[in-house]
Amino acid sequence: MAAEQHRTDLLSADALHGKQLGLSVSDSPDLDRLGLLDTHFRMTLGELARTVIRQPTSAPAL
Numbered sequence: 001m002a003a004e005q006h007r008t009d010l011l012s013a014d015a016l017h018g019k020q021l022g023l024s025v026s027d028s029p030d031l032d033r034l035g036l037l038d039t040h041f042r043m044t045l046g047e048l049a050r051t052v053i054r055q056p057t058s059a060p061a062l
Contacts, residue, residue: 021052 025045031038 023048023052 027038027041031041
């Protein structure tokens with residue numbers, strides 16, 4: 001099955017066209033309490049960045 005078949009569109013594909021997006025992340029002291037490792041945090045951050053970067057855009061790269 002294609003990934004698009006599992007996607008739920010909350011906004012149109014061009015909802016952020018012409019907008020800039022900034023992300024700020026930091027390590028959390030709660031990772032241990034939640035049963036997570038620093039590796040989980042870094043992997044999630046990498047996947048999030050990859051998803052955002054792969055989106056089509058007409059804005060120049062920074």
